Amino acid sequence: MKLIIHLQQVSRTFALPEGTFDVVKSVSLSIERGAIHGIIGASGAGKSTLLRMMNALEVPDEGTVTVSGQKLTGLSETQLRDARRSIGMIFQHFNLLHNRTVSGNVAVSLELAKMHKREREARVQECLRFVGLEDKAKQYPSRLSGGQKQRVAIARALANQPSVLLCDEPTSSLDPNTTSEILEVLRHVNETLGVTIVIVTHEMDVVRSICDYVSVMENGQVTDTFAMERSSGVQVSRTPLSYREQLLGKAGSERV
Numbered sequence: 001m002k003l004i005i006h007l008q009q010v011s012r013t014f015a016l017p018e019g020t021f022d023v024v025k026s027v028s029l030s031i032e033r034g035a036i037h038g039i040i041g042a043s044g045a046g047k048s049t050l051l052r053m054m055n056a057l058e059v060p061d062e063g064t065v066t067v068s069g070q071k072l073t074g075l076s077e078t079q080l081r082d083a084r085r086s087i088g089m090i091f092q093h094f095n096l097l098h099n100r101t102v103s104g105n106v107a108v109s110l111e112l113a114k115m116h117k118r119e120r121e122a123r124v125q126e127c128l129r130f131v132g133l134e135d136k137a138k139q140y141p142s143r144l145s146g147g148q149k150q151r152v153a154i155a156r157a158l159a160n161q162p163s164v165l166l167c168d169e170p171t172s173s174l175d176p177n178t179t180s181e182i183l184e185v186l187r188h189v190n191e192t193l194g195v196t197i198v199i200v201t202h203e204m205d206v207v208r209s210i211c212d213y214v215s216v217m218e219n220g221q222v223t224d225t226f227a228m229e230r231s232s233g234v235q236v237s238r239t240p241l242s243y244r245e246q247l248l249g250k251a252g253s254e255r256v
């Protein structure tokens with residue numbers, strides 16, 4: 001098994017007026033290269049904080065983060081900027097720049113990397129074609145639907161040809177049909193470009209439809225990690241079940 005991301009005993013504590021709060025508590029987690037790996041758990045479990053450690057948007061107080069063989073913990077700001085080029089990220093609320101067109105948004109990281117204009121324009125077009133939005137290049141984000149905005153965000157994340165795509169609740173603002181469309185795009189990214197995807201979600205259906213592996217987070221700790229069996233169907237529980245039981249359809253549940 002080839003690992004692309006390795007978190008080793010990472011911890012993060014936030015200082016709050018009422019005292020300290022341990023958001024991530026000594027978590028060790030490995031992500032397999034080429035996989036789609038979900039992180040599921042209740043609100044406040046620490047999922048986003050853990051994900052943000054994978055591109056050093058959040059720096060652990062303790063422990064190490066290694067991505068593509070490079071230890072992110074301990075890098076200088078310049079070295080981090082370089083390392084982040086191979087790690088794309090998308091968010092629940094898309095985080096697009098509203099004063100830039102769709103192609104302007106996709107071009108941002110290429111401009112920062114000082115890519116030549118002609119090459120940049122070709123790359124932007126290629127990324128927009130990949131997500132099916134070539135015809136929206138000159139539009140502004142405010143004219144787009146939620147699903148289209150998330151496609152632009154995916155195109156922007158792909159511009160630098162990343163090896164990893166981090167997704168923080170990418171479908172939580174979208175309706176079920178649009179959610180399926182975006183999950184299809186993510187699957188396409190994974191299968192055709194070989195990009196490893198880590199996806200934080202609280203939606204069990206997201207995990208069921210695209211994840212190869214899933215880790216469960218509770219109170220700042222990863223309490224379970226397991227491989228998904230594809231097409232496990234919709235489950236109805238009679239008694240409270242663990243995430244593993246609900247996702248894999250073990251004892252105490254029935255198919256509908």
Ligand SMILES: Nc1ncnc2c1ncn2[C@@H]1O[C@H](COP(=O)(O)OP(=O)(O)OP(=O)(O)O)[C@@H](O)[C@H]1O
Pocket residue numbers: 014015023041042043044045046047048049050202
């Ligand atoms: N910079 C910060 N300062 C203080 N507290 C923070 C900070 N970032 C996150 N937290 C707190 O840490 C807890 C865990 O946050 P995190 O966003 O990682 O959880 P989550 O599992 O992703 O939950 P959600 O699904 O609600 O985003 C939350 O209670 C949040 O308020």
